[in-house]
Amino acid sequence: MDEFDEVLLAVLIDGKPRTFHQLLKAVDFSHNTLRLHLDQLVDQLLVKREKIPKTGRGNCFLVYGILG
Numbered sequence: 001m002d003e004f005d006e007v008l009l010a011v012l013i014d015g016k017p018r019t020f021h022q023l024l025k026a027v028d029f030s031h032n033t034l035r036l037h038l039d040q041l042v043d044q045l046l047v048k049r050e051k052i053p054k055t056g057r058g059n060c061f062l063v064y065g066i067l068g
Contacts, residue, residue: 004037007029008034017064047065048064050064
């Protein structure tokens with residue numbers, strides 16, 4: 001685990017699910033850096049990724065949160 005992972009986990013520790021764009025604003029990483037570290041944390045089973053359906057028209061969106 002590196003400093004990027006620690007920052008992400010610190011943001012998610014409150015248990016409130018967040019979208020990718022909410023996390024992007026909170027951590028101030030580049031898009032690619034955030035994607036890479038989120039994927040690694042999901043693979044390590046530290047962070048969960050869930051699809052949430054939108055109300056009305058449009059695709060569902062993904063939210064991220066701490067597992068546990």
